[in-house]
Amino acid sequence: MTSSAPAASAAWTGQVGAPTRMLLLRHGQTPLSVERRYSGHGDPELSDLGRAQAAGAAARLAGVTGIAAVLTSPLRRTRATAQAVADATGAPLVVRDGLIETNFGTWDGLTFAEARELDPDAHARWLGSQDVAPPGGESFAQVGARVVVERDAILAEYPASTVVVVSHVTPIKLLLQQALGAGPSILYRLHLDTASLSIADFYPDGGTSVRLVNDTSHLP
Numbered sequence: 001m002t003s004s005a006p007a008a009s010a011a012w013t014g015q016v017g018a019p020t021r022m023l024l025l026r027h028g029q030t031p032l033s034v035e036r037r038y039s040g041h042g043d044p045e046l047s048d049l050g051r052a053q054a055a056g057a058a059a060r061l062a063g064v065t066g067i068a069a070v071l072t073s074p075l076r077r078t079r080a081t082a083q084a085v086a087d088a089t090g091a092p093l094v095v096r097d098g099l100i101e102t103n104f105g106t107w108d109g110l111t112f113a114e115a116r117e118l119d120p121d122a123h124a125r126w127l128g129s130q131d132v133a134p135p136g137g138e139s140f141a142q143v144g145a146r147v148v149v150e151r152d153a154i155l156a157e158y159p160a161s162t163v164v165v166v167s168h169v170t171p172i173k174l175l176l177q178q179a180l181g182a183g184p185s186i187l188y189r190l191h192l193d194t195a196s197l198s199i200a201d202f203y204p205d206g207g208t209s210v211r212l213v214n215d216t217s218h219l220p
Contacts, residue, residue: 015207018160023061024172024198025085025164027077028053033194037111039077039168040104040137046080052220053195054081058088060197060218061164067091068161071154073099073168081195082166091164098150101168105137130184140170140187147174155202175200179208195219 028050032039046054061067070093072082079095086093107115115134116123125132130140150171154163165175169192177186179200192198192214199212 015203015205015209017204019201019203019207019209020155020158020160021162022154022175022200022202023064023067023162023164024175024200025057025061025081025166026169026172026192026194026196027073027075027081027166028057029194030077032109035111037109038104038107038115040101040108041075042108043076046077049220050077050194051080051084054084056218056220057081057195057197058084061085062088064089064162066162068158068163069094070164070166071096071099072166073097073101073171075100075168078166078168082164085164085166089164096150096154098146098153099165099167099171102140102143102170103134103137105134107134107137127188130187140174140184143170144174144177147171148178151175151178151202159204172198176210176213179210181208190214193219 028046030039030044030050031047032044034047067089068091070082070086070091072078072093072095074095074097082093119135122135126134133139133142172192173187173190176190176198193216196214196216197212198214201209201211
């Protein structure tokens with residue numbers, strides 16, 4: 001994939017001007033993702049495969065011209081993935097706390113079944129509403145609010161630019177939800193693989209365009 005900073009033009013959907021293009025990269029595999037465990041503010045390292053996935057993503061993004069910055073969540077799994085991309089592209093690495101994953105509270109490190117067994121009622125309420133938080137954690141609505149703030153800050157700081165955003169399942173899903181104008185059900189229906197790439201354009205007039213979702217063609 002080769003691409004430069006998006007040119008100013010009128011999109012077929014009516015948007016005008018040069019968008020900020022976000023190359024949304026999920027971090028590589030960790031031991032918790034292998035076991036399908038909630039992985040929020042816990043801080044596991046990448047697995048051996050995760051490091052290979054990061055290298056594959058970095059090699060792909062090295063072919064993209066004009067990347068202004070590699071923006072990353074502060075956790076180790078994202079920072080290691082982002083560092084590989086920064087090294088391959090020569091773009092500056094910037095840590096942004098707003099890109100951190102959901103805080104899953106007492107469920108962090110548990111499987112879906114373990115969390116449900118621990119507190120069936122709380123788990124059922126959480127699945128039924130984006131306004132319900134895990135015990136001691138964040139609701140998806142709370143994460144969505146901070147992701148909006150972070151998105152707007154990125155758009156203000158990197159107008160008409162291409163940036164790599166290295167983050168986690170929930171923030172990337174929320175950015176795609178916002179770009180698609182979709183409802184909250186997308187959080188439960190959209191699958192994102194480790195080290196997958198999605199692309200969304202955010203135009204200065206408020207318009208958006210999603211160009212790619214969950215592409216893994218660069219992975220080993």
